[in-house]
Amino acid sequence: MSTADYSQSDSGQDKRARRWHILVFLLPAVIVYTAIMILPLIETLRLSLFNVVDGQSVFVGFGNFQTLFGEPRWSASFWNALRNNFVFFLIHMLVQNPIGVALAALLSVPKLRFGAFYRTALFLPTLLSFVIVGFIWKLILSPIWGVSPYLLDLVGLKSLFAPWLGRPDTALITVSLISVWQNVGIPTMLIYASMLSIPEEVLEAAECDGITGWSQFWKIKLPLILPSIGIISILTFVGNFNAFDLVYTVQGALAGPDGSTDILGTLLYRTFFGFQLQIGDKSMGATIATVMFLIILTGVCIYLFAIQRRMRRYQF
Amino acid sequence: MGSTTLKSLLMATSILASAGFAHAADTTLTIESWRTDDLAIWQEKLIPAFEAKNPGIKVKFAPTPPTEYDAALGARFDAGSAGDIITCRPFDKSLEQFKRGNLSSLKSLPGMENFTPVAKAAWSTDDGSDTFCVPMASVIHGFIYNKDAFDKLGIAVPTTEAEFFAALDKIKKDGTYIPLAMGTKDLWEAATMGYQNIGPNYWKGEEGRTALIKGTQKLTDADWVAPYKTLAKWKDYLGDGFEAQTYPDSQNLFTLGRAAIYPAGSWEISLFNTQAQFKMGAFLPPVQKAGDTCYISDHADLGAAMNAKSKNPEAAKKFLSWVASPEFADIYANALPGFFSLSSTPVKMKDPLAQEFVSWREKCKPTIRSTYQILSRGKPNLENETWVESANVINGTDTPEVAAKKLQDGLDSWYKPAK
Numbered sequence: 001m002s003t004a005d006y007s008q009s010d011s012g013q014d015k016r017a018r019r020w021h022i023l024v025f026l027l028p029a030v031i032v033y034t035a036i037m038i039l040p041l042i043e044t045l046r047l048s049l050f051n052v053v054d055g056q057s058v059f060v061g062f063g064n065f066q067t068l069f070g071e072p073r074w075s076a077s078f079w080n081a082l083r084n085n086f087v088f089f090l091i092h093m094l095v096q097n098p099i100g101v102a103l104a105a106l107l108s109v110p111k112l113r114f115g116a117f118y119r120t121a122l123f124l125p126t127l128l129s130f131v132i133v134g135f136i137w138k139l140i141l142s143p144i145w146g147v148s149p150y151l152l153d154l155v156g157l158k159s160l161f162a163p164w165l166g167r168p169d170t171a172l173i174t175v176s177l178i179s180v181w182q183n184v185g186i187p188t189m190l191i192y193a194s195m196l197s198i199p200e201e202v203l204e205a206a207e208c209d210g211i212t213g214w215s216q217f218w219k220i221k222l223p224l225i226l227p228s229i230g231i232i233s234i235l236t237f238v239g240n241f242n243a244f245d246l247v248y249t250v251q252g253a254l255a256g257p258d259g260s261t262d263i264l265g266t267l268l269y270r271t272f273f274g275f276q277l278q279i280g281d282k283s284m285g286a287t288i289a290t291v292m293f294l295i296i297l298t299g300v301c302i303y304l305f306a307i308q309r310r311m312r313r314y315q316f
Numbered sequence: 317m318g319s320t321t322l323k324s325l326l327m328a329t330s331i332l333a334s335a336g337f338a339h340a341a342d343t344t345l346t347i348e349s350w351r352t353d354d355l356a357i358w359q360e361k362l363i364p365a366f367e368a369k370n371p372g373i374k375v376k377f378a379p380t381p382p383t384e385y386d387a388a389l390g391a392r393f394d395a396g397s398a399g400d401i402i403t404c405r406p407f408d409k410s411l412e413q414f415k416r417g418n419l420s421s422l423k424s425l426p427g428m429e430n431f432t433p434v435a436k437a438a439w440s441t442d443d444g445s446d447t448f449c450v451p452m453a454s455v456i457h458g459f460i461y462n463k464d465a466f467d468k469l470g471i472a473v474p475t476t477e478a479e480f481f482a483a484l485d486k487i488k489k490d491g492t493y494i495p496l497a498m499g500t501k502d503l504w505e506a507a508t509m510g511y512q513n514i515g516p517n518y519w520k521g522e523e524g525r526t527a528l529i530k531g532t533q534k535l536t537d538a539d540w541v542a543p544y545k546t547l548a549k550w551k552d553y554l555g556d557g558f559e560a561q562t563y564p565d566s567q568n569l570f571t572l573g574r575a576a577i578y579p580a581g582s583w584e585i586s587l588f589n590t591q592a593q594f595k596m597g598a599f600l601p602p603v604q605k606a607g608d609t610c611y612i613s614d615h616a617d618l619g620a621a622m623n624a625k626s627k628n629p630e631a632a633k634k635f636l637s638w639v640a641s642p643e644f645a646d647i648y649a650n651a652l653p654g655f656f657s658l659s660s661t662p663v664k665m666k667d668p669l670a671q672e673f674v675s676w677r678e679k680c681k682p683t684i685r686s687t688y689q690i691l692s693r694g695k696p697n698l699e700n701e702t703w704v705e706s707a708n709v710i711n712g713t714d715t716p717e718v719a720a721k722k723l724q725d726g727l728d729s730w731y732k733p734a735k
Contacts, residue, residue, distance in 0.1 A: 073696055138562070143557020143560050162557070165560045166558070252503070256707060257503070257713065276504075276700055281695065
């Protein structure tokens with residue numbers, strides 16, 4: 001009887017204590033996330049439904065969205081930014097990620113010398129600030145003092161050089177490639193890590209079956225690193241549609257020439273904060289931010305529900 | 317070494333503190349400004365000159381960094397702690413403060429008669445009936461050239477457009493120098509140093525600018541498209557890869573002596589004086605035909621206003637009248653060559669290059685940049701669009717006609733001139 005009593009009261013105390021702990025441990029994260037992520041997000045979504053009429057903030061429903069998509073000038077600059085953003089993303093997917101996979105495959109070759117050095121060198125640009133990267137590349141590509149026209153001149157190919165950052169048809173590709181140069185370290189490292197985690201036995205078994213070299217990469221390694229490639233794709237997608245800083249440092253807030261490097265981030269910046277004589281428009285800025293949020297949300301959902309679920313995982 | 321510095325600092329503070337005590341009964345005026353660069357000029361030249369003439373008034377120059385100025389000033393107005401004298405940004409930012417009742421009207425201030433309506437335009441209400449800042453400084457556009465290069469090639473200073481292009485051809489043919497140091501990468505160079513520099517000669521300065529605001533002229537009119545047509549011709553005289561040439565690149569190309577002509581604003585003068593190793597001269601934006609009236613962009617940049625809630629309104633007015641006087645103009649303009657006083661009394665400049673710029677006021681009609689007053693309040697913003705289109709015209713992305721049409725369409729979408 002008495003023992004049962006003791007155990008009951010014990011378990012009761014345990015329960016209360018456990019609840020208390022949960023609360024304490026969750027609280028800092030909940031407070032921080034609410035204050036710096038959730039509240040601003042809700043406030044942005046709310047702000048996109050309001051506009052200033054005669055100095056008063058008025059609820060306008062989806063009026064701002066109507067302006068953004070219906071008014072020819074707004075929609076022209078929005079679609080231009082969205083199209084540029086897709087090109088920006090596509091170049092990352094087609095250049096950055098394949099190069100990342102290739103570099104990781106090379107790094108994981110067991111007999112590679114100076115592996116640690118290559119690893120560091122490849123990851124270094126990722127650690128640099130956008131401002132520095134933007135500045136360095138502007139100098140490298142400068143037609144007046146740049147290294148690239150000089151080097152091309154040395155090998156007699158000066159005619160191949162053009163002021164790439166200043167031409168509407170090449171500026172976006174150039175900026176995208178600068179971004180690829182900076183960020184290629186991230187896919188490289190992630191895939192390198194997942195390649196290292198492929199068990200030796202699997203590779204040995206493959207070799208016993210006569211699968212070596214290239215076919216080993218395609219038939220054994222690639223399927224095993226596919227989940228990592230999926231994660232990298234979605235990280236690239238989110239990163240690219242939130243991008244702003246590199247375009248801003250290299251091409252300025254007007255994302256010239258002729259708006260050819262304007263992506264959603266720079267459009268949002270100009271609209272929300274204003275630029276030069278243009279006064280910031282908080283409501284339209286919030287509207288663009290909401291659209292960006294929805295685009296990213298849709299992209300992530302497609303990945304999570306349509307792709308990741310069907311991805312085959314192997315367990316050893 | 318360290319201890320002597322410390323000692324002298326301590327000495328200085330104690331002396332300053334006692335000086336403060338001695339004049340405790342004096343009125344003290346505080347000046348709000350974003351011109352942190354001007355601190356030394358105010359403390360060493362301007363304030364002593366004023367205090368010598370006005371015993372009993374002490375002046376303190378308290379600048380805030382440029383990027384924080386507007387926000388900080390707004391907060392101080394709200395809290396009632398703003399200084400007595402406010403340095404004014406041109407156009408809408410100051411107009412907004414005036415409309416909120418933070419700045420006093422200065423229409424009847426003694427000394428205001430020293431300024432022309434153009435000089436006051438940046439700080440007047442839209443109808444021009446009231447003024448709330450004393451104009452302090454402006455910047456003038458023109459061309460700075462490498463005198464040594466001109467002498468070597470035997471080129472005379474061009475006055476008409478034909479002579480200008482003939483000079484450019486000659487420089488290009490010789491090949492030693494890049495004829496024009498300008499790039500389109502930063503966009504604003506093309507608009508500010510290009511379009512707004514040569515434009516007033518075509519749209520006849522104030523006449524065209526005010527007509528544009530009234531709606532009687534359009535950006536698609538011949539007078540407004542013509543500067544773009546001229547600008548399009550500049551393309552052949554710019555350096556290799558000008559599409560990716562930035563503003564600092566242009567400055568360096570000129571000061572290193574690699575380019576012959578620099579489409580300029582007068583604010584470059586002090587920098588060029590310290591960096592260029594050759595003789596420099598300046599010439600007016602060339603007129604179309606010999607004998608035409610010349611127009612220059614004399615763009616208001618800096619003014620001074622009185623806080624409407626100042627506790628020392630009499631002293632503040634006295635100070636502002638002094639700012640409007642030729643004495644202030646003389647000290648200020650000579651301390652900062654390239655920032656000219658807007659006073660109609662001519663100021664004698666010691667710097668020859670600055671003197672050349674300021675002398676144009678006597679023979680040409682001044683105007684301000686066409687996009688700044690009223691026309692850049694809406695979206696799309698006319699000033700920003702002008703940057704993009706000016707660069708497009710020089711790059712050859714758009715023809716002058718297309719560029720003008722785009723600008724006018726953008727303006728039409730929100731601006732309805734008062735009928």
